[in-house]
Amino acid sequence: MSKDQVRVVVTGLGATTPLGGDAATTWSALLAGRSGIKPLTADWIDTVPVKFAGVAAVDPGDVLPRPEARRLDRAEQFALIAARQAWEDAGTPKVDPDRLGVVVGSGIGGITTILQAYDTYRDKGWNRLSPFTVPMLMPNGSAGWISIDLGARAGAHATVSACATGAESIGYAIEMIRSGRADVVVAGGTEAAIHPLNIASFAAMRAMSTRNDEPERASRPFDKARDGFVLGEGAGILVLESEEHALARGATIYAVAGGAGFSSDGHHISAPEPSGTGGKVAMERAIRAAGISAADVVHVNAHATGTPVGDEIETTAIKDAIGGHPLVTATKSMTGHLLGGAGGIESVFTVLALKERIVPPTANLDDPADGIEVEIVRGEPRKLPEGQIAAINNSFGFGGHNVAVAFTTH
């Protein structure tokens, strides 16, 4: 990082996940190696081949007032809850509205709203639709609502890149501050896609685990016996701030958001490029954007979803971009895969890992697959070294989107 570049720091964290209703509860569950995956009991469960998911531990309807909740898609509910937590965690700072931005995306958007609204339209007619149907289904809804909640006027953006969405949002937010468009940006990802159509569609790709007899053991990134990803839901949000702004108000700083690296595979709509070049290049660019060296990166929160094809390729990419030294973990083994929310919560976890210098284990990794080229933390959490260190959160999405976000200790 050149001297004249604006340094961006993380000053607030918020999350609502299958493991807990906030970042702290989720984090302690991760360190304990607990699974948030449970059997589903919905009346449609017999129509789909996958009968479990990572349902949010705290229902957003129990957190938000009813009049507010009914106007929001579930993905927007998660986003707003996590954003309010992050904002409070940052000390509810006073910020010039013209210098306050929002970047929060979702991989799919308000799909439950779309499907339910279609039923209402078909069965009862157009004039029984909620007037909030459009704001609930639009994928930029979360960014819009958060900007209203905070009175943010520097710009509210919604990146969409499937499972890379949350990380892309954070990368975009870092660049918003670096380029001088904002002093503070609330950024992350959200998803609420536990609906039979989504499960059926992912199952049609043969991408989901069908380990129905052992839901807690189903999400097993890097394991030989893995058979697909497990769907989760929730949101993860960071408050990003220029270091100057944070120091001036005496904020508590978690970490430096060093920079993001982006790349695209240009190869296949859903399968990763087999040599791992796309992921490797994203990590190299993140390292360059953060002004650090590969040797500084001691931890990677891997994208590792537990599908048969991707996990080994990512370890090759990590080894090629960083080396064999970082401690790698796959927290999706416990949260499931939050799609557009994944980069949000996993950036929260990466920041906490740096701050507390500890890496949560990868659950269900009983028998590492052949071709794993880096050290995966399993069993117990592992300590990170003292001194100035860095960590990377990887997020890759259908479409061939690769994003790596590099954080460093402050």
Next chain:
Amino acid sequence: MAMTEPEILAGLGKIINEITGIPATEVTPEKSFVDDLDIDSLSMVEIAVAAQDEFGVEIPDDQLKNLKTVKDVVNFIQS
């Protein structure tokens, strides 16, 4: 069978509370939706959609804009 005014008021109070959070007891006949209850046009549509289901009446858009007070809605449902 026509509903009585207290029955309609109770039903409306419940709907308005559900949609806006305004206590049902504040939903009294003389109240204006915009001036007294601070209900915006989209919320008014939400209330109309719910009222149509609750009371089994159709509220056409050109009628909806004439319903300024709680009493107006009560009269419309009774008519």
